Amino acid sequence: MTECAIDVKGLCKSFSGRQVVSNVDISMPKGEVWGFLGPNGSGKTTTIRMICGLLEASAGEGTCLGYDIRKEARKIKELSGYMTQHFSFWQDLSVRENLQFVARLYNLSARQKVVQKTLDELGLGDRQDQLCGKLSGGWKQRLALAAVTMHKPQLLLLDEPTAGVDPQARRDFWDEIHRLTNEGVTVLVSTHYMDEAERCDQIVYLAHGKVLARGTVDDVIAQCGLITFQGKGENVRRLADALKGRDGIEHVAYFGTALHVSGRDRDKLKCQLGPFMDEADWQEIAPSLEDTFIDLMKQAGVDKREHG
Numbered sequence: 198m199t200e201c202a203i204d205v206k207g208l209c210k211s212f213s214g215r216q217v218v219s220n221v222d223i224s225m226p227k228g229e230v231w232g233f234l235g236p237n238g239s240g241k242t243t244t245i246r247m248i249c250g251l252l253e254a255s256a257g258e259g260t261c262l263g264y265d266i267r268k269e270a271r272k273i274k275e276l277s278g279y280m281t282q283h284f285s286f287w288q289d290l291s292v293r294e295n296l297q298f299v300a301r302l303y304n305l306s307a308r309q310k311v312v313q314k315t316l317d318e319l320g321l322g323d324r325q326d327q328l329c330g331k332l333s334g335g336w337k338q339r340l341a342l343a344a345v346t347m348h349k350p351q352l353l354l355l356d357e358p359t360a361g362v363d364p365q366a367r368r369d370f371w372d373e374i375h376r377l378t379n380e381g382v383t384v385l386v387s388t389h390y391m392d393e394a395e396r397c398d399q400i401v402y403l404a405h406g407k408v409l410a411r412g413t414v415d416d417v418i419a420q421c422g423l424i425t426f427q428g429k430g431e432n433v434r435r436l437a438d439a440l441k442g443r444d445g446i447e448h449v450a451y452f453g454t455a456l457h458v459s460g461r462d463r464d465k466l467k468c469q470l471g472p473f474m475d476e477a478d479w480q481e482i483a484p485s486l487e488d489t490f491i492d493l494m495k496q497a498g499v500d501k502r503e504h505g
C-alpha cells in the first residue's frame with residue numbers, strides 16, 4: 198500500500214460556533230504535489246493549519262507524516278515546513294541574516310554551512326546582503342521557500358505561495374517545487390491560479406469548508422459534467438449578453454477573443470446557439486479548469502461566499 202504523507206478523516210473546525218471546515222478527508226501519498234483550491238474563505242488555510250498541528254480540530258482525526266495531528270503536533274512541526282500566506286520575515290534584516298535567524302530557531306547544527314547551501318540552492322547568493330524589505334515579491338517568496346526548506350522537511354504546506362508575483366517568478370518558484378518533489382518531498386499547496394492547479398498531481402476543491410471535487414485535473418473536469426461550446430469570430434463578444442440567462446445556458450465567459458458557453462444538456466445548448474450559428478464559428482471543446490471551477494463555485498452558492 199502507498200504510504201500516506203497526510204491521512205485525515207472527518208476534519209471539522211468551528212470558530213465561535215460557526216463551522217468553517219466540515220468533514221474533510223484527505224489521503225495524500227508521499228512524494229506527490231497536491232493543489233488545494235476554492236474561493237476565498239472556503240477553509241483552505243484552516244485545514245492546512247489543522248493538518249500540521251497548528252490548530253486543534255473541533256472534530257476528526259488523522260496523521261501527518263505518520264504522527265497524530267492531535268497528540269504529536271510537535272513532531273509534525275519538526276518534519277514539515279509551513280509557508281504562511283503573508284510574508285513574515287524581518288524587513289530590516291538581510292536575506293542571510295533572516296536565514297541565520299531561522300536556522301537558530303530550528304536549532305540546526307552547522308548553521309553557517311546550512312545557510313550557505315540554502316542560499317546557493319535557491320539562487321539567493323547574489324542577494325544575500327540585501328535587506329528583506331527591499332526585495333521584490335518574487336524574491337520574497339523565494340526567501341520564504343528557502344526558510345521553510347532549510348531544515349529538510351519531508352512535507353511542505355504552502356499557503357498561496359505565489360499570490361501577487363509575476364509569471365516568471367511563479368514559474369521559477371514551481372521549478373523549485375518540482376526539484377524538491379524529485380528529492381522526495383511531498384507538497385500541499387493552496388492556490389487560486391489555474392496554471393498552478395494544472396501542475397499538481399491531484400487537486401482538492403473546497404467550498405464553504407466542504408470538499409466538492411477531488412482527483413486529477415482531468416477527473417475534476419469530467420466529474421463536473423459540463424459541456425462547453427466555444428464561439429470564435431469578429432462579432433462573438435457581442436453575443437454574450439444575448440446568450441446569458443437562456444434556458445440550458447449556465448455560464449458565458451470570455452476567453453481572449455473567444456466566448457465559452459457552457460451547460461449540462463448538449464441538445465439544449467445547441468438549440469439555444471442555433472439562432473447565432475451564422476454569427477460565429479462554434480465548436481464543442483473540453484471545458485477548461487476555469488470553466489469547471491466557476492461552475493463548482495456557482496453550485497456551492499457564490500453569493501454565500503465568505504471573503505477571508
Ligand SMILES: Nc1ncnc2c1ncn2[C@@H]1O[C@H](COP(=O)(O)OP(=O)(O)OP(=O)(O)O)[C@@H](O)[C@H]1O
Nearest residue numbers: 212217235236237238239240241242243244503505
Ligand atoms: N481564527 C479565526 N477566528 C474566526 N474565524 C476565522 C479564523 N480563521 C479563519 N476564520 C474564518 O474561517 C473561514 C475560512 O477561512 P480560511 O482562511 O481557512 O479560508 P481560505 O480558503 O484559506 O481563504 P483565502 O483563499 O481567502 O485565503 C473564513 O470565513 C474566515 O474568516
